[in-house]
Amino acid sequence: MFSRSFKVWSIYLLLLTTLLAACGGEEVSFSTANIKQAVLAKDNAGSQTTTVFNPTDTFYAIVDLANAPDDTKVKAVWTAVDVGDAAAPNYLLDEVELTSSDGTLSFDMTNDGAWPAGSYKVDLYLNGELDRTLDFRVQAPLAGEAGSSTTTDSSDGETAAPTTEPVVASGAVTSLEDARSAIVQIVAQGSFVDPEVGLQLNAAGAGSGFI
Incomplete structure (x- = not known):
């Protein structure tokens, strides 16, 4: 009697598990894939890593994927968190999903015009689960970085120190x-x-x- 009841309950639990999986529309998976590293950069190669971009820059998210089967999915979701009056808070810019195995993935975000100054983020999802968030910001170059007041002496190639405003001589x-x-x-x-x-x-x- 006990053995028969145990078998009935086992079948019931198996059916319940199958039903829940079917209703969820997802397969039970235990993937070994992981994001080993993820950085933001100003170039596709990831050599100019940064968390501060200029308004005319292209945003790059470089993701190193490890122990990943061929069907591993990585998604990048770009969001403008706070850009003042330029857009509503947490404004969705774009999202892109790639399917890959081990290797380096590159996500980029461009704009036809200039990016509004403010805070941004990119959420990285691994097989549908949020893995990490990379925060960054956009700011205009400082006034001192726009140009230089130094001059170069053409005779010896040396850079002269910035000069002050000349004093007007008597009779000038x-x-x-x-x-x-x-x-x-x-x-x-x-x-x-x-x-x-x-x-x-x-x-x-x-x-x-x-x-």
Whole structure:
């Protein structure tokens, strides 16, 4: 009697397990696949790893997959977490799923325009389960990084130190009225004696050319 009851319960549990699996629409799987490493980068090779991007950059998520069967699925979900008025909080940008075995996978996210400044993330799923989240942000380059005030001496190739604003010397031309005075002054002092004829000539034309 006991043996028969045990068999009935075993069959019942087996049927229940099968029914639950069928209702869930998923197969019971024990995969050895794992994400060994995942980084964000500015290039497809993953050599420029970063968590801070410029508005014109392409986002790359580089994933190293290990112990993975051929049908292992890895999905990247890109989200704009907080970009101010540019989009609603936690705005879904895109999601891509790849099927692969062992190896390095590269996910990228591009924009036709500039990325709004703010915080972002990419969620990485392994066979439908969230494995990890990589947070990053976008910010515009600092003003000092846009250009340099240093100059290069063409004679020796050395870089000169940044110069301060020059001090205006006494008598220097600082306005249109000063320019008129300077021209008159130079013309007045621009005479010379011709050694051949011994005459003093007015060099106003030549003198004004010195300005």
